[in-house]
Amino acid sequence: MQSPETVGLFRFAPLRFPAVTPLIGILGGGAFGTALASSFARNGRSVRMWVRDPETVREINELRQNKKYAGEVRLPDGLQATENFQEVVRDSFVLIYALPSPAIREILLQVKQVANGKLPLFVNTAKGLDPEGVRFHHELASEVFGADFVSSRYFCLSGPSFASEMLKLHPTSVTLAGLHEENLRELQILLGSPTFRIYTNRDLVGCQLGGAMKNVVAIAAGLMDGLGYGHNTQAALINRGLGEIRRLGMAMGAKSETFLGLAVLGDLILTCTGDLSRNHNFGVFLGKGYSVDEAKGLVGSTIEGIFGAQAVRKLALKSGVDTPICAEVFHILFDGKPPRQSLEDLLNRPLGDEGL
Amino acid sequence: MQSPETVGLFRFAPLRFPAVTPLIGILGGGAFGTALASSFARNGRSVRMWVRDPETVREINELRQNKKYAGEVRLPDGLQATENFQEVVRDSFVLIYALPSPAIREILLQVKQVANGKLPLFVNTAKGLDPEGVRFHHELASEVFGADFVSSRYFCLSGPSFASEMLKLHPTSVTLAGLHEENLRELQILLGSPTFRIYTNRDLVGCQLGGAMKNVVAIAAGLMDGLGYGHNTQAALINRGLGEIRRLGMAMGAKSETFLGLAVLGDLILTCTGDLSRNHNFGVFLGKGYSVDEAKGLVGSTIEGIFGAQAVRKLALKSGVDTPICAEVFHILFDGKPPRQSLEDLLNRPLGDEGL
Numbered sequence: 001m002q003s004p005e006t007v008g009l010f011r012f013a014p015l016r017f018p019a020v021t022p023l024i025g026i027l028g029g030g031a032f033g034t035a036l037a038s039s040f041a042r043n044g045r046s047v048r049m050w051v052r053d054p055e056t057v058r059e060i061n062e063l064r065q066n067k068k069y070a071g072e073v074r075l076p077d078g079l080q081a082t083e084n085f086q087e088v089v090r091d092s093f094v095l096i097y098a099l100p101s102p103a104i105r106e107i108l109l110q111v112k113q114v115a116n117g118k119l120p121l122f123v124n125t126a127k128g129l130d131p132e133g134v135r136f137h138h139e140l141a142s143e144v145f146g147a148d149f150v151s152s153r154y155f156c157l158s159g160p161s162f163a164s165e166m167l168k169l170h171p172t173s174v175t176l177a178g179l180h181e182e183n184l185r186e187l188q189i190l191l192g193s194p195t196f197r198i199y200t201n202r203d204l205v206g207c208q209l210g211g212a213m214k215n216v217v218a219i220a221a222g223l224m225d226g227l228g229y230g231h232n233t234q235a236a237l238i239n240r241g242l243g244e245i246r247r248l249g250m251a252m253g254a255k256s257e258t259f260l261g262l263a264v265l266g267d268l269i270l271t272c273t274g275d276l277s278r279n280h281n282f283g284v285f286l287g288k289g290y291s292v293d294e295a296k297g298l299v300g301s302t303i304e305g306i307f308g309a310q311a312v313r314k315l316a317l318k319s320g321v322d323t324p325i326c327a328e329v330f331h332i333l334f335d336g337k338p339p340r341q342s343l344e345d346l347l348n349r350p351l352g353d354e355g356l
Numbered sequence: 357m358q359s360p361e362t363v364g365l366f367r368f369a370p371l372r373f374p375a376v377t378p379l380i381g382i383l384g385g386g387a388f389g390t391a392l393a394s395s396f397a398r399n400g401r402s403v404r405m406w407v408r409d410p411e412t413v414r415e416i417n418e419l420r421q422n423k424k425y426a427g428e429v430r431l432p433d434g435l436q437a438t439e440n441f442q443e444v445v446r447d448s449f450v451l452i453y454a455l456p457s458p459a460i461r462e463i464l465l466q467v468k469q470v471a472n473g474k475l476p477l478f479v480n481t482a483k484g485l486d487p488e489g490v491r492f493h494h495e496l497a498s499e500v501f502g503a504d505f506v507s508s509r510y511f512c513l514s515g516p517s518f519a520s521e522m523l524k525l526h527p528t529s530v531t532l533a534g535l536h537e538e539n540l541r542e543l544q545i546l547l548g549s550p551t552f553r554i555y556t557n558r559d560l561v562g563c564q565l566g567g568a569m570k571n572v573v574a575i576a577a578g579l580m581d582g583l584g585y586g587h588n589t590q591a592a593l594i595n596r597g598l599g600e601i602r603r604l605g606m607a608m609g610a611k612s613e614t615f616l617g618l619a620v621l622g623d624l625i626l627t628c629t630g631d632l633s634r635n636h637n638f639g640v641f642l643g644k645g646y647s648v649d650e651a652k653g654l655v656g657s658t659i660e661g662i663f664g665a666q667a668v669r670k671l672a673l674k675s676g677v678d679t680p681i682c683a684e685v686f687h688i689l690f691d692g693k694p695p696r697q698s699l700e701d702l703l704n705r706p707l708g709d710e711g712l
Binding site for chain 2: 172201232343
């Protein structure tokens with residue numbers, strides 16, 4: 001529930017678009033999709049969400065709620081839901097992908113099928129890499145739509161943004177990465193607001209890699225918590241974890257600055273210290289002595305860091321970059337290595353220069 | 357209290373020095389001095405602490421405790437305390453400064469007086485800048501001992517290291533910065549252990565500036581907590597706060613990489629998220645509506661971020677670097693600006709590129 005004085009605090013940006021603002025289409029009616037849709041609609045934008053479940057569509061349109069994912073929050077006017085995928089794709093100026101990472105290839109193919117040649121801008125909010133081929137999402141988009149699409153119409157939105165806090169209008173800042181300068185600026189104005197601040201960036205590889213790797217470091221941070229260690233250990237782990245994300249990213253052509261930004265460092269801090277993170281909680285259970293399967297069961301839903309650990313392992317071996325923390329997470333998850341042994345091995349590594 | 361299995365987990369490094377190891381002198385018997393002394397002594401090093409209070413000296417030497425600062429922890433053998441300043445200065449291979457920041461100039465002068473020309477290595481663990489002239493500690497050392505001393509014998513130890521957790525042998529990692537390569541390596545071996553990992557760095561300016569500025573950002577982080585905001589806001593604030601520390605530092609000749617390291621980012625994460633930080637707690641009280649004086653009273657002890665806010669203000673104005681978060685902290689502390697107004701002004705700044 002947002003408190004009135006919180007809502008009253010912020011001056012929302014005046015619309016810079018004509019009376020009829022371009023439609024923002026959201027693919028997905030989960031927590032993050034609903035939080036984004038609310039943020040945009042509250043800022044005066046027209047928003048249509050594509051939601052598979054007819055009951056949720058009715059709940060959103062008629063009751064102005066999405067109880068499962070947004071609790072008691074009243075959804076703002078200007079937000080409509082529909083089951084009609086084709087309508088959302090065809091009518092939208094920009095499509096926001098807010099579905100799980102593994103579904104992206106299929107959705108891109110469906111968009112192509114129904115778009116009829118007139119492609120909207122595409123903003124991907126899913127994190128993670130395709131684990132099979134260790135490909136980035138923009139590479140999948142390039143396969144489906146061609147390289148021109150990626151360089152002009154593909155964007156990636158990432159940063160420290162728990163949906164539950166966005167719904168309460170807590171100030172939230174994110175990175176929007178993309179290659180097309182003008183569209184990047186236009187999206188920044190269209191999608192941003194005082195409580196949802198969007199910073200622009202041109203590094204698709206760094207933002208996506210950071211988004212995937214931070215989940216692996218978050219598992220390690222949870223492990224340390226579970227083993228009973230405190231703030232010193234946590235801070236060092238986040239710090240050294242960022243170092244290895246950055247080393248691997250730079251070996252893959254990402255820019256150094258991206259790793260200091262919201263999509264990597266910001267999201268890493270959130271995921272490692274926020275008690276709302278599944279990856280972190282999964283690590284806590286492992287540190288407390290539960291097996292991988294038990295810990296999975298206790299967390300219940302998808303743990304993206306497990307796929308992330310596999311992907312990072314492949315990338316690290318391929319590029320010859322040393323990623324000791326992610327490697328230990330991989331050994332714990334897939335080779336049955338005891339967490340205490342991993343910690344001991346990390347602590348007994350030779351000491352060197354603060355080469356980040 | 358350390359648990360036995362925690363102690364048992366770590367293999368301590370074999371001594372690489374001759375049978376009689378060089379003496380480590382610690383100036384200060386507070387929490388951090390005691391934690392460092394314990395860490396070194398547990399690793400087999402000879403340690404002598406200079407402590408002003410004779411009662412504490414007796415407690416350490418006879419009861420192997422320092423109840424006020426280390427609670428019930430039993431201090432390891434090989435750690436002795438003394439009231440004799442001259443003896444510690446003359447006998448020590450390395451002196452560790454573990455007293456409050458404002459006393460450093462006076463102590464450096466006293467060291468000069470008693471050292472009789474034979475100067476030990478000097479490791480400064482105090483954070484903060486001299487608020488008067490906004491000078492760095494190494495500049496004070498250079499005034500007292502000359503520039504050669506700084507380039508060969510002066511070092512700065514910094515990083516995420518709550519004393520209470522070090523005493524429990526929680527894995528802790530820090531940065532040791534200095535200009536003399538060989539001495540830097542020697543100190544890394546002498547002072548480090550598996551649970552106190554030391555990474556080397558050559559950027560005295562960056563490490564010191566980060567240590568001072570992080571306290572200012574921690575006040576801002578506490579403010580957001582006090583205003584009722586959650587993880588999204590916190591993560592963004594730490595992230596953007598690091599950005600302005602880095603911008604200012606680079607304008608002053610620091611190296612970009614230092615800001616990603618333990619002395620800046622690591623310590624910033626600790627100070628902003630750890631509930632043991634005075635600066636953070638001070639900010640929480642301000643955010644809840646207490647006045648600056650009331651909040652000072654509630655925290656009780658010195659809040660380094662208040663001096664930090666003044667120093668950063670001077671440096672930022674002098675160098676023309678934009679430091680919006682630190683500027684708002686300054687206005688709240690010294691111009692009576694209401695925290696909510698500061699937050700609103702921050703959120704309504706024009707949005708731009710993720711220029712860190």
